[in-house]
Amino acid sequence: MKAHVTKKILSEGLGLLERVVPSRSSNPLLTSLKVEASEAGLTLSGTNLEIDLSCFVPAEVQEPKDFVVPAHLFAQIVRNLGGELVELELVGQELAVRAGGSDFKLQTGDTEAYPPLSFPSNADLSLNAEELARALGSVRYAASNEAFQAVFRGIKLEHHTETGSARVVASDGYRVAIRDFPASGDGRNLIIPARSVDELIRVLKDGEARFTYGEGMLSVTTDRVRMNLKLLDGDFPDYERVIPKDIKLQVTLPATALKEAVNRVAVLADKNANNRVEFLVSEGQLRLAAEGDYGRAQDTLAVTQGGVEPAMSLAFNARHVLDALGPIEGEAELLFSGSTSPAIFRASGGGGYMAVMVTLRV
Numbered sequence: 300m301k302a303h304v305t306k307k308i309l310s311e312g313l314g315l316l317e318r319v320v321p322s323r324s325s326n327p328l329l330t331s332l333k334v335e336a337s338e339a340g341l342t343l344s345g346t347n348l349e350i351d352l353s354c355f356v357p358a359e360v361q362e363p364k365d366f367v368v369p370a371h372l373f374a375q376i377v378r379n380l381g382g383e384l385v386e387l388e389l390v391g392q393e394l395a396v397r398a399g400g401s402d403f404k405l406q407t408g409d410t411e412a413y414p415p416l417s418f419p420s421n422a423d424l425s426l427n428a429e430e431l432a433r434a435l436g437s438v439r440y441a442a443s444n445e446a447f448q449a450v451f452r453g454i455k456l457e458h459h460t461e462t463g464s465a466r467v468v469a470s471d472g473y474r475v476a477i478r479d480f481p482a483s484g485d486g487r488n489l490i491i492p493a494r495s496v497d498e499l500i501r502v503l504k505d506g507e508a509r510f511t512y513g514e515g516m517l518s519v520t521t522d523r524v525r526m527n528l529k530l531l532d533g534d535f536p537d538y539e540r541v542i543p544k545d546i547k548l549q550v551t552l553p554a555t556a557l558k559e560a561v562n563r564v565a566v567l568a569d570k571n572a573n574n575r576v577e578f579l580v581s582e583g584q585l586r587l588a589a590e591g592d593y594g595r596a597q598d599t600l601a602v603t604q605g606g607v608e609p610a611m612s613l614a615f616n617a618r619h620v621l622d623a624l625g626p627i628e629g630e631a632e633l634l635f636s637g638s639t640s641p642a643i644f645r646a647s648g649g650g651g652y653m654a655v656m657v658t659l660r661v
Contacts (some may be wrong), residue, residue, distance in 0.1 A: 367408035422509035458486035623654035
């Protein structure tokens, strides 16, 4: 087998696989990737038993033959090659990797022993890949990293057929991030592990993301990449009940200005007291204040204020505020129902994104 492929395209494909394939494992085969050669190009496949990933790389191939190589070592070799056109040549159990004046010889593994990976050819539903990636990326921050929090370590994907939309939701018990986006078709509600979502976001570019539902499994296919993702079992908490309905004070201001001001005062926030930053809204102004062992900080911003309450004092975790503001561009709208009730942060004028955060005691 002999193949010619550009270093850039091969490196991109290997980069996706490198994030999924473990660098260490009790089963050495799991640290390898399988390369299936055809006249059209190379298909790179790997797994960590939670995610199966397959990526197609266009290449000129002669006498196609499959092989298995150590994933991270192969990727490292390709990245460090001197030339831009890579030649791969398989002779017996040895793979030659050449470019420019570089020439590497890599021992290959047993293709028969490599765990078989299968991907469905049919699709149950198609979603806009770019919209899905944007939605998942805007709520990912709110998913829990704590092992004991079960379904909180996942992101819920809901389909609302009656409104022609889908929704992604993430929560760690202290905050909820929600994003609605257009979607047609009749899809299932499911919970995708947050770590799998990270890889899904990386492979979703443009075009369509085709979904195929299995037992405890979701398969996602794009024009170049195929993925099998294990889903989380369990019931996602009823997040709707924590969204405040009785809004008493509304504040609008540029999201960038608020981010910068929170960043400034948070420098002196007490790291042992939830990075506490106080919000005091009164007479068309938002005063931010933080205090810690080394001093106090304060910043004042002009805002557009509305609602039945003339003033209100609240406190938030500064890190949570910055996370919530991350996906918001332009004007941010802050909705408060009370100093001890959850607050809503969203983009003024809609956009489908909303963050709900619990307040700290004032």
